[in-house]
Amino acid sequence: MANDRNSFVFRLLLTLFVILVINFFLPRMMPGDPFSTTSADEVGEEIIVMTEEQRLYYMNYYGLDRPLHEQFLVYMKNLMTGDLGRSIYYKMPVSDVIILHLPWTMLIVLGSTVISTIFGVFLGTLSAKNRKKGSDRIMMTGMIAFAEIPSFLLGLILLLFFSAYLRLFPLAGAITSFADYSGPAEHTWDILYHAFLPIVTLSLSQLTGVYLLTRNTLITVTTKDYIRTARAKGLGEKTVWTRHALRNALLPVVTRAGFMIGIMMGGVVLVESVFSYPGIGMILRCAVVGRDYPLIQGILLVIAVSILICNLLVDKIYSKLDPRVAI
Amino acid sequence: MSLLKVNNLKCHYQTDISTVKAVDGISFEIEEGEILGIVGESGSGKTTVALGIMGLLPENTAITGDIFYREQVISSLPESKMDRFRWKDIAIVFQNGLEVLNPVMKVGVQVTEPMRKHLDISPDKARSKCADLFRTVNLDPKWMDSYPHQLSGGMRQRVLLAMALSCDPKVLILDEVTSALDAFTRKEIRDLLVELQKKNGYTMLMISHDITFVSSVASRVFVMYSGRVVETGPVKDILVSPRHPYTRGLVHSTPDIFVYKDLWGIPGDFPAGDEFKGCPFSPRCTQKIEKCKEAPPDLIPIAGGRNIACHRGGVAGLLEAKNLSYRYRLPDRKYLKAVDNVDLEVGEGEVLAIVGQTGSGKSTLAHILANVMRPESGEVMFMDENVSKCNYGNRLNGVQIVFQDPFSSTSNRFTVLDAIKEPLDINKIGSKEDRLQMVKNALELVHLPGTGNFLSKYCGELSGGQRQRVALARAMVMQPKLLIADEITSALDVSTSANVLRLLKGLQNRRGFAMIYISHDLSMTLKIADRIAVMNHGKIVETGNSHDVMLSPSDEYTKRLVDSRIPV
Numbered sequence: 001m002a003n004d005r006n007s008f009v010f011r012l013l014l015t016l017f018v019i020l021v022i023n024f025f026l027p028r029m030m031p032g033d034p035f036s037t038t039s040a041d042e043v044g045e046e047i048i049v050m051t052e053e054q055r056l057y058y059m060n061y062y063g064l065d066r067p068l069h070e071q072f073l074v075y076m077k078n079l080m081t082g083d084l085g086r087s088i089y090y091k092m093p094v095s096d097v098i099i100l101h102l103p104w105t106m107l108i109v110l111g112s113t114v115i116s117t118i119f120g121v122f123l124g125t126l127s128a129k130n131r132k133k134g135s136d137r138i139m140m141t142g143m144i145a146f147a148e149i150p151s152f153l154l155g156l157i158l159l160l161f162f163s164a165y166l167r168l169f170p171l172a173g174a175i176t177s178f179a180d181y182s183g184p185a186e187h188t189w190d191i192l193y194h195a196f197l198p199i200v201t202l203s204l205s206q207l208t209g210v211y212l213l214t215r216n217t218l219i220t221v222t223t224k225d226y227i228r229t230a231r232a233k234g235l236g237e238k239t240v241w242t243r244h245a246l247r248n249a250l251l252p253v254v255t256r257a258g259f260m261i262g263i264m265m266g267g268v269v270l271v272e273s274v275f276s277y278p279g280i281g282m283i284l285r286c287a288v289v290g291r292d293y294p295l296i297q298g299i300l301l302v303i304a305v306s307i308l309i310c311n312l313l314v315d316k317i318y319s320k321l322d323p324r325v326a327i
Numbered sequence: 328m329s330l331l332k333v334n335n336l337k338c339h340y341q342t343d344i345s346t347v348k349a350v351d352g353i354s355f356e357i358e359e360g361e362i363l364g365i366v367g368e369s370g371s372g373k374t375t376v377a378l379g380i381m382g383l384l385p386e387n388t389a390i391t392g393d394i395f396y397r398e399q400v401i402s403s404l405p406e407s408k409m410d411r412f413r414w415k416d417i418a419i420v421f422q423n424g425l426e427v428l429n430p431v432m433k434v435g436v437q438v439t440e441p442m443r444k445h446l447d448i449s450p451d452k453a454r455s456k457c458a459d460l461f462r463t464v465n466l467d468p469k470w471m472d473s474y475p476h477q478l479s480g481g482m483r484q485r486v487l488l489a490m491a492l493s494c495d496p497k498v499l500i501l502d503e504v505t506s507a508l509d510a511f512t513r514k515e516i517r518d519l520l521v522e523l524q525k526k527n528g529y530t531m532l533m534i535s536h537d538i539t540f541v542s543s544v545a546s547r548v549f550v551m552y553s554g555r556v557v558e559t560g561p562v563k564d565i566l567v568s569p570r571h572p573y574t575r576g577l578v579h580s581t582p583d584i585f586v587y588k589d590l591w592g593i594p595g596d597f598p599a600g601d602e603f604k605g606c607p608f609s610p611r612c613t614q615k616i617e618k619c620k621e622a623p624p625d626l627i628p629i630a631g632g633r634n635i636a637c638h639r640g641g642v643a644g645l646l647e648a649k650n651l652s653y654r655y656r657l658p659d660r661k662y663l664k665a666v667d668n669v670d671l672e673v674g675e676g677e678v679l680a681i682v683g684q685t686g687s688g689k690s691t692l693a694h695i696l697a698n699v700m701r702p703e704s705g706e707v708m709f710m711d712e713n714v715s716k717c718n719y720g721n722r723l724n725g726v727q728i729v730f731q732d733p734f735s736s737t738s739n740r741f742t743v744l745d746a747i748k749e750p751l752d753i754n755k756i757g758s759k760e761d762r763l764q765m766v767k768n769a770l771e772l773v774h775l776p777g778t779g780n781f782l783s784k785y786c787g788e789l790s791g792g793q794r795q796r797v798a799l800a801r802a803m804v805m806q807p808k809l810l811i812a813d814e815i816t817s818a819l820d821v822s823t824s825a826n827v828l829r830l831l832k833g834l835q836n837r838r839g840f841a842m843i844y845i846s847h848d849l850s851m852t853l854k855i856a857d858r859i860a861v862m863n864h865g866k867i868v869e870t871g872n873s874h875d876v877m878l879s880p881s882d883e884y885t886k887r888l889v890d891s892r893i894p895v
């Protein structure tokens with residue numbers, strides 16, 4: 001047992017190290033550097049073209065002119081003390097930038113996970129109950145076709161229709177700028193109002209996966225002997241479905257939800273960009289454009305760590321839910 | 328009025344390509360407090376009957392017929408109404424499998440679940456009742472909080488039993504409850520069931536492939552084959568004298584009943600295809616007639632509260648001997664009664680052993696039965712006709728005898744071909760080519776080469792074992808319905824005789840002929856015989872199932888014979 005634990009910790013550390021190495025070298029392999037950017041992302045943004053002198057000065061200031069391995073060592077040393085470095089673009093500590101934006105991402109990722117799981121399970125159950133009937137076939141075909149639409153395109157359509165055309169929802173941002181809230185209720189409402197479309201977009205893109213998984217697992221589960229046993233006990237269809245079938249079918253769904261949170265943390269970049277939603281996805285894009293090495297490293301690290309944490313949590317939860325898995 | 332009544336139940340599984348008649352018209356009634364057994368191989372439809380009663384058959388099953396519980400039809404009830412009967416009135420103990428219990432639910436919860444639903448009791452009360460039930464089935468209540476995978480097979484079976492008893496059902500259906508268990512646990516569960524039944528008077532429907540298990544608990548049994556009932560009756564009678572060829576095969580291939588016999592299954596398989604019209608057992612039956620291919624037999628009552636479904640009324644008699652007597656005249660002008668007023672019957676496909684010491688008259692009897700000698704009085708009937716009048720020894724599908732001494736039946740001067748062909752030649756059966764082919768077939772049956780080289784060998788050149796095989800081939804070439812083997816192994820050494828015996832039994836099993844096996848060696852006969860007749864001083868002193876004769880001999884002489892076996 002202790003041995004297991006040790007090897008587990010070791011593997012975790014190794015994974016982290018590999019991630020750190022990649023995080024460090026990958027951004028630096030892109031052409032250009034933070035101070036020779038000539039492209040502006042948004043129209044109207046000021047383009048500052050530096051002189052070669054200025055560029056060298058800044059390179060020296062951020063230590064970017066030193067050999068790579070030295071830079072890496074410094075980076076590692078700072079990491080040990082919890083220092084993620086300073087963002088070149090935002091001119092503040094990377095950790096502050098992340099702390100500022102991470103909650104928004106968490107909000108839409110967790111929100112959409114919960115929503116897509118609830119609806120997916122519901123629809124999947126409906127479909128499984130009606131299997132061999134027309135409604136199941138129609139639903140399944142529809143869902144699969146729907147899943148073919150890429151999430152950013154879906155987001156774009158929603159944005160154009162609901163925000164630009166109907167003007168029901170805001171076009172950008174996570175809160176109304178310079179708002180003066182009369183109370184926490186109004187504050188919450190404003191947040192939800194802004195998060196609504198991003199969450200819907202992410203949920204819809206997850207829905208089919210949850211739906212199919214629920215449906216197919218349920219169909220397998222309902223052929224199991226214990227379902228027959230439950231029926232024989234005269235418990236009634238409802239109890240048979242909820243307590244016996246669904247309870248077993250949810251095991252893989254929970255696992256999936258856990259993994260999806262991690263994966264969405266990475267995939268959220270495009271959706272956040274579409275909605276100009278100020279989560280870490282959007283600032284990651286800015287950081288890449290601006291070659292803001294420390295910020296890129298920081299965000300990638302956060303994403304990687306959250307994926308690791310999610311996987312760990314999934315293992316823990318699964319062993320709670322399924323008694324057959326001994327911890 | 329019976330508690331549970333099933334009337335002409337048919338369950339046909341319908342898939343896109345075919346229909347499987349899992350249950351094809353079965354009817355029975357169970358009285359209150361009675362234990363009825365249903366026995367059959369896997370695939371015979373017995374589990375389908377259980378699921379049919381519980382209303383648990385899959386949607387693609389076409390079900391006809393009625394099921395009554397206390398005069399109420401329960402076979403056509405909607406699910407919600409049926410739920411009121413399930414478990415509370417009729418509960419089922421499923422076969423123990425890993426997934427029969429919900430893997431993510433504690434077993435205690437699974438046992439209390441139906442109580443909460445049907446009995447309207449508080450959670451605490453249900454839990455304490457669950458603990459009681461666990462104790463009833465000899466399981467420590469501490470296991471209530473464990474999950475199914477933490478229990479052994481036997482413990483799971485007990486949980487399943489406790490679960491079935493939880494709502495005090497009137498009818499208990501037990502589906503293969505012991506099949507996945509080891510012998511020891513099996514016995515425990517059996518004893519538990521018997522005890523429970525005695526105490527609470529459950530009405531039980533016990534379904535199993537294991538005829539010994541069923542017969543140790545049930546009072547009446549139904550034997551199912553391929554979705555139909557082939558025989559019913561009181562347990563004892565069915566075990567002692569099975570009447571249907573299938574039941575006989577089942578009983579005779581059960582190691583618990585035939586302790587000493589080598590295990591020979593019933594050859595063949597279920598009829599394939601749903602278009603099959605005839606008796607489902609006909610592909611495996613050794614006594615089928617034309618009619619068996621055309622229509623399935625109905626289940627009709629015979630004496631003794633039994634029913635049988637067979638166009639020939641069950642295992643048909645093949646040979647019947649009445650009042651046979653034969654005396655030898657001794658030099659001192661006295662007579663020796665070699666065969667003294669012997670009555671004997673052999674059924675189709677049956678192996679009867681006649682056992683006795685040298686001089687007990689068994690060989691003389693064999694000669695008379697084979698129509699080699701004429702009895703002084705009495706007659707031998709073969710297929711209801713007199714053996715000697717109809718000359719059954721000289722016809723195909725008749726009676727053939729193989730003698731103790733292969734040298735007398737196969738002359739040294741004959742080639743193998745001539746020796747085997749002789750009966751065909753004498754009786755003018757078939758053309759020249761036919762005869763050669765028949766000889767070759769017969770040789771193949773006895774595992775001898777049918778090549779020209781071997782055919783032209785002289786019998787004198789063969790070893791004892793080979794020669795006995797040639798003698799056997801000479802009998803087989805006439806395709807007998809009854810083969811009499813008179814001490815055929817006594818002239819051979821041990822290993823050769825074991826081989827010949829094995830060959831003989833294999834032949835018998837595959838070809839389905841009846842056999843009278845005459846021997847002085849009790850141990851050998853036990854390995855192959857269904858029934859034993861013990862002979863002493865020309866009289867048959869005891870007949871019975873070979874295990875009965877062996878385990879509980881009633882005649883003094885038999886006892887001595889049994890005791891004289893050299894213990895191993």
Ligand code: SF4
Pocket residue numbers: 572573606607608609610612613614615616619624636637638639640641
């Ligand atoms: S004799 Fe005919 S009806 Fe009887 S068991 Fe054999 S095949 Fe079936």
